[in-house]
Amino acid sequence: MSQPLEAVLFDLDGTVLDTAPDFHWVVNQLLAEEGLEPVSLEFLREHVSNGARAMVCAAFEIDITDSRFTTLHQRMLSLYLQHLDVDTIPFQGISDLLDWLEQHQVPWGIVTNKPELYTTPVMEGLNLQHRASSIICPDHVTERKPHPEPLFLACTQIGCLPENTLYVGDHIRDIESGRRAGMKTIAAGYGYIDADTDIRSWAADHYVDCASEIKPLLQSLYALQ
Structure with missing residues (x-):
């Protein structure tokens, strides 16, 4: 049985x-605001399950001790809240x-x-x-x-x-x-x-x-x- x-x-x-397509848009929007080149969807997909912090660190090639991290992380969450359920x-x-x-x-x-x-x-x-x-x-x-x-x-x-x-x-x-x-x-x-x-x-x-x-x-x- x-x-x-x-x-x-x-x-x-x-x-x-x-959810990766929406995170991809958000991260690339954040990169654009900082005057940086976008990342590919394939690159970002590997980091989504590790959370917003990991995505910020991967996209900007920094760690959480970087002086820019907190501001970037908060801005990413703000952007994501506006772009939660698009794609x-x-x-x-x-x-x-x-x-x-x-x-x-x-x-x-x-x-x-x-x-x-x-x-x-x-x-x-x-x-x-x-x-x-x-x-x-x-x-x-x-x-x-x-x-x-x-x-x-x-x-x-x-x-x-x-x-x-x-x-x-x-x-x-x-x-x-x-x-x-x-x-x-x-x-x-x-x-x-x-x-x-x-x-x-x-x-x-x-x-x-x-x-x-x-x-x-x-x-x-x-x-x-």
């Missing part, structure tokens, strides 16, 4: 949503996956390190806010991923057992968080991953190369069709 699937939780940027879309296969989970009455949720200030407008803009059974941001917990606290809170809100819950993410901290919570994990190889990173070293339970592979994987693992 297959293990029950009580819920599926997802990281947001790089797992459910392709952001779900990865191909995600919409079908969420529909399928809902058809089988399997609740799904979001556990992200993206602050609520930015998460809520993006989710609302894509009509996902009220479909998710739980949306956990750093604002809601004391410890953020890779600590398991955010995943435990999502399970409490949904009413599911962590051991019967699956977590999908595109960063090693997602897999570590899921493992520490006692969940099965899927590493999203299509996400915002550095070209030099071997995701097979993350010790996830499963790996996918595109979002459209998640649904058939779940069909093979659980008694759902």
